[in-house]
Amino acid sequence: MAGVRVRELRKEFPGGDPPVVAIEDISFTVDGQEFVSVVGPSGCGKSTLLNILSGIDTATRGQVDITQNGRPARLGYVFQSARLLPWRSVLDNLLFVQPARGPADRERCRRYLDMVRLGHTAGQYPGQLSGGMQQRVGIARAFSIEPDLLLMDEPFSHLDAITARSLRRELHDLWQETRKTVLFVTHDVSEAVELSTRILMLAPGGRLVADLPVRLPFPRDPAADEVALARADLLRRFESLDLLAG
Ligand SMILES: Nc1ncnc2c1ncn2[C@@H]1O[C@H](COP(=O)(O)OP(=O)(O)OP(=O)(O)O)[C@@H](O)[C@H]1O
Numbered sequence: 263m264a265g266v267r268v269r270e271l272r273k274e275f276p277g278g279d280p281p282v283v284a285i286e287d288i289s290f291t292v293d294g295q296e297f298v299s300v301v302g303p304s305g306c307g308k309s310t311l312l313n314i315l316s317g318i319d320t321a322t323r324g325q326v327d328i329t330q331n332g333r334p335a336r337l338g339y340v341f342q343s344a345r346l347l348p349w350r351s352v353l354d355n356l357l358f359v360q361p362a363r364g365p366a367d368r369e370r371c372r373r374y375l376d377m378v379r380l381g382h383t384a385g386q387y388p389g390q391l392s393g394g395m396q397q398r399v400g401i402a403r404a405f406s407i408e409p410d411l412l413l414m415d416e417p418f419s420h421l422d423a424i425t426a427r428s429l430r431r432e433l434h435d436l437w438q439e440t441r442k443t444v445l446f447v448t449h450d451v452s453e454a455v456e457l458s459t460r461i462l463m464l465a466p467g468g469r470l471v472a473d474l475p476v477r478l479p480f481p482r483d484p485a486a487d488e489v490a491l492a493r494a495d496l497l498r499r500f501e502s503l504d505l506l507a508g
């Protein structure tokens with residue numbers, strides 16, 4: 263379980279006049295086994311935030327600390343598309359990101375492939391798998407390095423509704439089994455309500471406009487009254503953001 267501290271974080275992209283402000287001075291902290299969704303309309307800075315947290319991009323200003331018991335935390339990243347190496351087998355895609363590649367590492371990679379029910383594809387190549395299966399390999403790969411913090415950027419948005427639903431369940435089970443801290447970007451309000459213990463809402467211009475705990479027991483049935491109510495509340499907030507954006 264990781265601790266995330268973000269202080270007065272700002273990201274500007276130069277080039278325009280004035281420069282694009284992708285993240286406007288946001289602060290938040292996440293502690294322990296939380297599943298935090300980051301929601302907001304397209305272009306409000308969700309991917310930029312994840313990229314800065316992961317170190318893929320740098321902030322213009324502000325501070326990010328991601329620690330695990332006082333030392334720097336280990337991060338896993340699941341991208342919007344699986345980004346597998348097509349010339350390596352499924353198992354080798356997982357092995358490739360391991361710090362070491364001994365028998366124990368191979369065994370661990372196999373275990374995470376089994377957890378997403380793809381153990382039988384270990385020797386196949388990504389091109390032989392469907393998009394949903396590739397995305398599951400991407401999820402297994404992120405879990406296989408046993409990260410303290412898992413960053414996920416709209417991992418199911420390219421998938422059909424049925425596949426997305428079963429992957430959501432799988433992800434949720436993995437999260438409960440492994441007790442990771444998860445930061446999960448989505449623009450799908452139902453997905454956020456179904457999965458999260460907490461929801462951060464970004465508005466256009468990269469402003470953090472809401473930090474909402476979701477205190478409903480798991481598993482959450484999307485058809486249950488209290489889940490529907492939470493979804494309606496979030497949707498209302500979401501729609502008012504679009505009005506603000508104009
Ligand atoms: N490399 C870049 N150079 C210039 N501007 C950028 C760059 N990356 C992102 N931006 C701008 O920063 C803002 C935030 O982009 P970002 O990709 O973080 O949004 P997002 O919330 O992830 O959107 P989406 O839901 O469509 O993925 C946008 O205005 C975008 O045009």
Ligand SMILES: [Mg+2]
Binds near residue numbers: 309310
């Ligand atoms: Mg994005």
